[in-house]
Amino acid sequence: MKNIIDDAGILAIGTRLLRIHDLLRAEGNSFYKTQGIEFETKWFPVLYVLSIKSPLGIMELAQQIGLSHPALIVLLKELEKRDLVDSLKDARDERKRNMFLTKKGSDLVFQLRPIWTIIKSVLLDLTENTNNLLKALNETEEKLKESSFLQRAEALVKEKLSEKQYPEVITVKLVSTAEEQSIVSAIIKQELAVAYPSVSKNDSFYYLGLINGIPAGSAVLSLITENQSVFDLAVLPPYQNKGLESALSNAIHAKK
Template sequence: MNLFERTGKMAIGSRLRLLTAKVTEDATKIYELYDIADFSPKWFPVFFVLSENEAKTITEIANEIGHSQPSVTNIIKEMAKAGLVLDKIKSDDKRRNVVGLTEKGIALADKIIKEQWPDIEISVENMINEATHNLWEAIAEWEFLLEQKSLFKRVQEQKKLRESKAVEIVHYDTKYQSAFKSLNEEWISNYFEMEESDYKALDNPEEYIISRGGKILVALYKGEPLGVCALIKMDDPDYDYEMAKMAVSPKAQGKNIGWLLGQAIINTAKDLGASKIYLESNTILKPAINLYYKLGFQKISGRPTPYKRANIQMELNLNVK
């Protein structure tokens, strides 16, 4: 079995490189076939754009053909040596190096376009037609797709998706008490200071949260508790529950755990018949605030709070679609 059938799509870069090499390998011989000596195939893109118009600057050419600027500088230098382009055509802006084809260059362009170009065009087109999958169109589509979203981004999203599938959200159990405390303690003491009410809830979640009609959810990744979140019953005419004590281990970054926990908490609240959830946080916790917005929470103001660190309050109306 062929290497690339064994490696799979993982090696698409290598496979493309090899195909490029094969397509390119006898380019020099093709030029010789048309008695074009003294022409390096790598000059072609530069040569082509110069043959279309009057004169261009190095940077303009580089942008047009997708090469780096030094690459074009170098190609132009070589072509100038071969007498095909005229370098440093005078311009108002003395930084610019305006280049254009010489008479010799124009004559060569004419020859290439009249004789070689149609032969190659037809040869490649014949290959495209011999194949059932259109390489030329496929490349164009990939250029577009990669423009929209890089391969890195795509892989990153796929990784997140796979890992979030490996995340399991379970209900609180005594064995998670230490995780519940340490995960919260970690970020609170990192940004603020632990307060009396924190200790109460974190040390005795069953007493302070669950027995009072609340819920705690734990996110397990490969069995390990890496995220927690609580839904605390509120004694308030406006709100049924407060979402609080959400904490995700830095180890679990990029696994969507915050989102999954948030969704699970909201669903739990719905199951409990809640119509509004409240939360408070601090704007320095930007990723958290961002997550709350994504979950559908909206900023409100004017409620008293026992926590010193809270400077933003949000609510989620579960009855609105």
């Protein structure tokens, strides 16, 4: 039965991969026990790599496995306590530790190889689907090497910030208060050097243009005679070419 996390789709891919990992680990550990072998799946990468190439320095081992240095140290300590791996000082650098399989570790790997053959067959059967999981993981890891999740997420944030994420709301109102008339007069005077009284006469109409509620432009329509009129229109520089000029002009022509 699907749950909320399943419905979340790609957003929950990390959780779902972890869920598969936990399921495979638990059942893998149980399978080792049924075969009479004391082994945990988390030990596999270290023992497998050291069975192929040994000895290896800790940093090189971490690179071969793909584990962080701290996580590998914890795992190595556990395996050393079980006498499965050991270390020796590097001949060229005494500060460097080279890891290798002990006799007990090598014997365990010898026992495990037939088991790993069975596990490999089961995993191939599980992943050989229409959309091959192993192939998809390889492709995803290659993409992460090219550019990490963090780098991609930060780049997308920058891209979104550079775009207009929200539409700009343009409003034009015929003002009715002395305060609004003062704003209209100040914008006209600043941009056009034309002075209007802060309180209009009966033959003048003051228009205030706003973008997202912020005063951004003004217009004043003055009636000269019954059939003649003039107007001044100004928009502050940060808000020019956003459509406010047309909105103010349309409001004035509608009044005419």
